Amino acid sequence: MSKIIGKIAATEKIPTTIEEFCFWTDQKRILHPFDVVKVEHINQSITFGVIEEISHITDAASYLTSFISSDFGDVNLEANTHRIGMNFVKAKVVSNTKDIYTPVLDGQRVSLATQAEVSTALGLDKIEHPLPCGYLQMYEGEDKIVLPVHFNSHFVVGPDGAHLNISGISGLAAKTSYAMFLLKAIQEKYVNEIDVKPNESTAFVIFNVKGRDLLAIDEANEKLPDEDKKIYEMLKVDTEPFKNVQYFYPHFNDEHPNTYAHKQDVKYQIDQNKAFKYKFVYEYDRESLELLFANVDDSTGTMDSIINYVLTDQGNFGNIRNWSDFLGEVDNHINHARGGEITVMSWRKFKRIVRKSLTNSFFANRISEDDNEIRLPDAISRIRKNDVFVVDIARLDEDMQSFAFGNVIKAIYDLKLGQAGEQDEIPKKIIIFVDELNKYASQDAPKNSPILKQVRDITERGRSLGIILFSAEQFKSSIDDRVKGNCSTHAYGRTNAIEISKGDYRYIPQVYRGMMTRLKQGEYIVQNPVFTSPLNIKFPNPVYKQFPNG
Amino acid sequence: MEKILEHLATQTKGTCYKSYRYCFNGVEVPSVIYDDKQNIVFSRDKSGETNKGLPKPLGELAKKINRQGKPLFKFFLDGSRRTYKVDDIAYNNRIYPIIAGQIGVGCCARENPDSFKNFALENFSALSLPECANKDNMPNELFFNSLTAKINDLPSLKKRNLTLRKILPYEDRQLKEGEKYENKGIAQIQDEMIESEKKLVAKLARERKLDFSSYLIKDGSLQYQSSKGEDLKNLAAIKSNYRCVVGVSKSFNPELCLDQNKRSIAKKIADLKLFHRTPAFKYSTERARGVEFSVWYLRIRAINRTISPFDGVLKIEKILVTENEIAKGLDSDEIDLISANLINESFPTCYGSDNRWANHLYPIFLTESFIKSKYLSDVYFLNLF
Numbered sequence: 033m034s035k036i037i038g039k040i041a042a043t044e045k046i047p048t049t050i051e052e053f054c055f056w057t058d059q060k061r062i063l064h065p066f067d068v069v070k071v072e073h074i075n076q077s078i079t080f081g082v083i084e085e086i087s088h089i090t091d092a093a094s095y096l097t098s099f100i101s102s103d104f105g106d107v108n109l110e111a112n113t114h115r116i117g118m119n120f121v122k123a124k125v126v127s128n129t130k131d132i133y134t135p136v137l138d139g140q141r142v143s144l145a146t147q148a149e150v151s152t153a154l155g156l157d158k159i160e161h162p163l164p165c166g167y168l169q170m171y172e173g174e175d176k177i178v179l180p181v182h183f184n185s186h187f188v189v190g191p192d193g194a195h196l197n198i199s200g201i202s203g204l205a206a207k208t209s210y211a212m213f214l215l216k217a218i219q220e221k222y223v224n225e226i227d228v229k230p231n232e233s234t235a236f237v238i239f240n241v242k243g244r245d246l247l248a249i250d251e252a253n254e255k256l257p258d259e260d261k262k263i264y265e266m267l268k269v270d271t272e273p274f275k276n277v278q279y280f281y282p283h284f285n286d287e288h289p290n291t292y293a294h295k296q297d298v299k300y301q302i303d304q305n306k307a308f309k310y311k312f313v314y315e316y317d318r319e320s321l322e323l324l325f326a327n328v329d330d331s332t333g334t335m336d337s338i339i340n341y342v343l344t345d346q347g348n349f350g351n352i353r354n355w356s357d358f359l360g361e362v363d364n365h366i367n368h369a370r371g372g373e374i375t376v377m378s379w380r381k382f383k384r385i386v387r388k389s390l391t392n393s394f395f396a397n398r399i400s401e402d403d404n405e406i407r408l409p410d411a412i413s414r415i416r417k418n419d420v421f422v423v424d425i426a427r428l429d430e431d432m433q434s435f436a437f438g439n440v441i442k443a444i445y446d447l448k449l450g451q452a453g454e455q456d457e458i459p460k461k462i463i464i465f466v467d468e469l470n471k472y473a474s475q476d477a478p479k480n481s482p483i484l485k486q487v488r489d490i491t492e493r494g495r496s497l498g499i500i501l502f503s504a505e506q507f508k509s510s511i512d513d514r515v516k517g518n519c520s521t522h523a524y525g526r527t528n529a530i531e532i533s534k535g536d537y538r539y540i541p542q543v544y545r546g547m548m549t550r551l552k553q554g555e556y557i558v559q560n561p562v563f564t565s566p567l568n569i570k571f572p573n574p575v576y577k578q579f580p581n582g
Numbered sequence: 583m584e585k586i587l588e589h590l591a592t593q594t595k596g597t598c599y600k601s602y603r604y605c606f607n608g609v610e611v612p613s614v615i616y617d618d619k620q621n622i623v624f625s626r627d628k629s630g631e632t633n634k635g636l637p638k639p640l641g642e643l644a645k646k647i648n649r650q651g652k653p654l655f656k657f658f659l660d661g662s663r664r665t666y667k668v669d670d671i672a673y674n675n676r677i678y679p680i681i682a683g684q685i686g687v688g689c690c691a692r693e694n695p696d697s698f699k700n701f702a703l704e705n706f707s708a709l710s711l712p713e714c715a716n717k718d719n720m721p722n723e724l725f726f727n728s729l730t731a732k733i734n735d736l737p738s739l740k741k742r743n744l745t746l747r748k749i750l751p752y753e754d755r756q757l758k759e760g761e762k763y764e765n766k767g768i769a770q771i772q773d774e775m776i777e778s779e780k781k782l783v784a785k786l787a788r789e790r791k792l793d794f795s796s797y798l799i800k801d802g803s804l805q806y807q808s809s810k811g812e813d814l815k816n817l818a819a820i821k822s823n824y825r826c827v828v829g830v831s832k833s834f835n836p837e838l839c840l841d842q843n844k845r846s847i848a849k850k851i852a853d854l855k856l857f858h859r860t861p862a863f864k865y866s867t868e869r870a871r872g873v874e875f876s877v878w879y880l881r882i883r884a885i886n887r888t889i890s891p892f893d894g895v896l897k898i899e900k901i902l903v904t905e906n907e908i909a910k911g912l913d914s915d916e917i918d919l920i921s922a923n924l925i926n927e928s929f930p931t932c933y934g935s936d937n938r939w940a941n942h943l944y945p946i947f948l949t950e951s952f953i954k955s956k957y958l959s960d961v962y963f964l965n966l967f
Contacts, residue, residue, distance in 0.1 A: 091951070092930075092935075093933070093934025093935045096933065097931065097933040097935070098930075100931050100939075101929050101931045101944075103929055109929055110648060111695065111926075111929045111930055112648075112653040112655075112695060112926050112945075113692060113695055113698060113930070114695040114696050114930075115930045115944075116698065
């Protein structure tokens with residue numbers, strides 16, 4: 033027998049509707065937004081609702097009544113009778129057991145739902161191709177229930193929908209941890225071939241953008257609490273770290289450290305043959321030069337003209353084999369201006385932008401495979417099913433981060449479009465995870481930015497090509513509309529009041545918006561096409577090694 | 583489907599007019615004969631309390647009781663009625679109004695400051711017809727009971743699961759100047775409400791709910807009309823039911839309150855300081871024969887917070903039960919205890935919800951609200967006829 037907590041109240045001014053209803057409940061009953069309640073409805077059916085707002089009212093006509101009732105402002109007054117009050121709760125209808133969606137009737141009993149009923153109400157019991165995405169916790173004390181929540185993987189990694197966007201402020205939202213939790217679940221599903229067709233396969237390309245966050249994801253988290261282990265068990269995800277991981281560090285030396293990883297750690301990984309140092313070589317990577325200009329506003333197209341000039345081997349650029357000669361030739365064009373279409377001023381600007389980056393040691397003359405050095409596009413072309421490639425870009429400056437990111441994306445595109453490698457061995461799906469998406473697909477990015485174009489292309493066409501983007505950023509409102517608009521799944525972590533006042537959050541009920549400013553670490557509000565309503569979920573701590581001090 | 587009025591006209595051989603139906607509460611406030619506004623002269627011979635000295639201020643006592651957290655009052659009783667004119671009916675070439683009423687009498691109990699629950703509720707509907715509806719001079723009780731049963735058999739009522747409790751006959755004799763048949767009908771319904779109140783107090787007494795640590799506040803006066811056939815033995819039993827009952831009236835006409843020397847005590851009441859009371863006066867009334875009352879006035883709101891000097895003053899009545907009380911008046915300590923506890927009931931207030939907030943006690947206000955919430959809506963009720 034379910035616990036009855038109140039009754040439906042339909043009034044002249046606030047009627048119950050197809051969409052929502054209100055009920056009263058005891059003022060001391062603890063309920064939360066997102067809790068599911070059930071209401072007895074006609075034909076022995078049950079209507080389920082998700083709590084959206086909880087208000088407390090009394091019979092006081094105004095604040096003045098309250099003031100007067102305290103003996104005209106006596107804060108110490110203790111009355112014999114406390115003012116009559118109750119909580120009224122607004123809930124959104126999510127389902128009815130017999131598909132009867134007429135408004136629920138006044139006076140009907142409202143009760144807490146059982147775990148099975150919550151699952152039915154939210155449609156969680158009918159999710160096909162389940163992919164664990166966290167767990168729900170509802171009610172308080174003895175009524176508390178916990179149940180696992182799954183996405184339909186076809187709506188996260190295709191073919192029915194793709195791309196995930198996670199937003200939330202740094203640290204408190206745990207965006208990276210959540211993305212990694214999902215990636216872990218996906219990898220496990222594909223490694224163990226659970227609910228996977230024989231020709232389906234995935235691989236992962238992950239960018240490490242903060243400290244050493246993701247530089248030991250194949251090492252276990254020794255400090256994983258027992259409660260979290262139980263949650264992993266409930267979600268049927270093991271607590272092993274990621275498998276088949278390879279790390280790609282930017283080439284570094286004493287002058288250009290380029291990574292936050294400790295030298296001995298990198299050495300250990302190289303010895304294990306699971307880490308590589310990536311370099312860019314003029315001969316093969318000059319075509320990516322445009323990526324250095326991703327954040328440069330080139331409204332007149334002069335930088336574009338120069339890049340085109342270089343790539344079509346005009347001047348003496350055709351004979352060059354390394355980056356220093358390239359810079360020398362640029363100097364040459366500045367010093368011996370020939371009065372062509374491109375002015376000296378433009379060449380100077382071009383030089384100013386490229387010189388800063390090209391002095392870095394990962395713009396090199398050649399690579400040595402014996403030292404585990406590699407070009408990123410070559411590495412990507414070798415990706416196979418269930419591989420996890422971690423590309424470290426955390427310590428690079430913004431332009432070089434864009435360069436490396438753009439290079440990887442371009443390589444993945446080339447791979448999937450058949451310009452590299454054996455098609456049979458290429459994973460059907462490559463999932464890319466990048467944090468700080470705002471650096472690559474910001475609302476303010478120059479409209480001709482090659483990286484913005486790439487990211488838009490992934491979100492618009494990636495689903496059919498098998499390129500899936502898991503992205504994260506602090507402020508969703510700062511992301512390009514076309515990019516976020518094409519994501520089928522959205523996860524909202526803790527954010528701030530200014531952010532929720534932006535248009536992106538307009539369609540989210542006020543109380544949920546308010547909640548977004550109070551979400552705890554490890555708590556998300558998720559939206560996915562298969563859910564009838566946004567869900568407030570939690571997820572456990574990561575299964576891989578953590579570096580609390582970065 | 584035959585409606586009540588059609589059936590009534592057929593059964594009593596009268597003619598209904600389908601006149602305009604309305605609720606009296608919204609149209610005019612008739613001067614009902616039974617209220618607190620009639621002339622009261624306090625007994626010359628005896629005082630209403632044992633201590634003849636001037637009463638002391640009660641604020642400190644109230645605070646002390648408040649600190650102890652054991653309020654004297656646990657039960658709160660209120661009666662309410664809503665009356666309607668549902669039609670006119672012609673008998674013997676005369677036109678009489680048909681008065682209908684919804685009556686609600688309820689008692690709420692307070693266990694602790696957060697628990698305020700209904701203890702007992704009686705709500706029902708009644709009709710009032712002129713006595714001449716009984717054309718064959720059958721005993722009124724027989725005739726009207728039989729008519730009530732016939733009406734309750736009507737499908738229109740059965741379908742809605744409603745019944746009429748009673749049909750109350752009102753006198754149809756020649757009207758004096760200023761009198762109206764409507765008011766006579768309303769008075770019958772009011773009497774019925776009072777009877778229900780008395781029964782509810784009797785029930786509380788019978789179930790031994792009332793004792794010296796669990797008093798009952800009854801909203802309004804305790805000056806009940808003596809029922810027909812009430813003998814002295816019955817009267818003693820009824821009086822004993824009221825041992826722990828206090829009647830608190832929100833409104834009274836101070837001009838009609840005269841002291842032993844037939845001088846108005848209006849100024850004394852107006853000049854009462856906050857948390858002070860008048861001495862208790864003793865009086866008896868023709869209406870309630872054989873019953874003596876102790877009555878006093880208590881100011882529960884500061885005069886500068888109210889709009890008239892009589893706002894914030896309660897009229898408190900208690901029936902004198904024992905021989906000793908009748909002889910010497912009510913114990914002044916008990917009066918002080920009751921008064922101090924009433925002071926503690928003065929907050930919270932219903933300011934903003936009821937214009938009489940200064941004289942209203944919140945638990946009574948809640949009881950009244952509860953009873954009224956149980957009424958059928960006016961539109962629904964009027965259309966039953």
